[in-house]
Amino acid sequence: xxxxxxxxxxxAVRFLESNGLRSCILPLRHQVTGVTIDLAIGVSGFExxxxxxxxxxxxxxxxxxxxxxxxxxxxxxxxxRSRDKQDIEGIVIAQGAHLDxxxxxxxxxxxxxxxxxxxxxxxxxLQSKRI
Amino acid sequence: xxxxxxxxxxxxxxxxSPIEKERIAAQTDQKRFETYIDYFDTxxxxxxxxxxxxxxxxxxxxxxxAQREKLIKIFLAMDAF
Numbered sequence: 001x002x003x004x005x006x007x008x009x010x011x012a013v014r015f016l017e018s019n020g021l022r023s024c025i026l027p028l029r030h031q032v033t034g035v036t037i038d039l040a041i042g043v044s045g046f047e048x049x050x051x052x053x054x055x056x057x058x059x060x061x062x063x064x065x066x067x068x069x070x071x072x073x074x075x076x077x078x079x080x081r082s083r084d085k086q087d088i089e090g091i092v093i094a095q096g097a098h099l100d101x102x103x104x105x106x107x108x109x110x111x112x113x114x115x116x117x118x119x120x121x122x123x124x125x126l127q128s129k130r131i
Numbered sequence: 132x133x134x135x136x137x138x139x140x141x142x143x144x145x146x147x148s149p150i151e152k153e154r155i156a157a158q159t160d161q162k163r164f165e166t167y168i169d170y171f172d173t174x175x176x177x178x179x180x181x182x183x184x185x186x187x188x189x190x191x192x193x194x195x196x197a198q199r200e201k202l203i204k205i206f207l208a209m210d211a212f
Binding site (some may be wrong): 027044045046058059075078079081091094113114115117 | 195206207
């Protein structure tokens with residue numbers, strides 16, 4: 001990553017954290033292309049775990065750190081919007097045979113206890129549908 | 132539009148679903164990335180032509196923030212367990 005951009009991001013995160021805005025998302029826009037991305041600050045243990053578990057994926061000869069399919073699936077289950085459900089379906093189709101379902105069930109149980117959302121039955125149903 | 136007649140897609144789904152699943156499962160990361168870029172560009176172009184684009188962006192942003200706050204509360208509750 002470009003050093004200036006890296007320092008700008010570090011400064012932005014420090015500013016948000018020092019102002020108690022730990023749950024905020026920082027919207028960024030690339031001036032040349034107009035492409036926007038959202039920088040979400042991962043402060044919780046679960047988010048740090050997602051970052052730690054992320055794997056490098058090579059696309060167009062560049063390495064990108066990408067959250068695992070299991071973690072994305074769990075995040076989308078919690079979000080629960082219709083487009084998230086479509087994404088989940090795609091993840092299960094593309095990754096179903098390789099997904100770590102034990103991990104999904106274990107973390108879904110923890111998230112369920114914290115949120116009150118019935119996540120474990122959804123994971124079990126997805127697992128039963130996998131190809 | 133609840134009064135509108137709805138087409139039964141069951142037969143189509145039965146015929147196409149296995150082929151579609153096979154196609155998605157066989158894609159490489161590079162191919163998925165290219166497909167995503169294609170969708171992204173199409174949506175970006177479509178948004179440029181919208182009259183009320185700012186209102187849409189504003190509504191999307193509010194939804195995103197609400198979603199983020201909901202998730203953060205769950206994650207912090209999870210940490211407290």
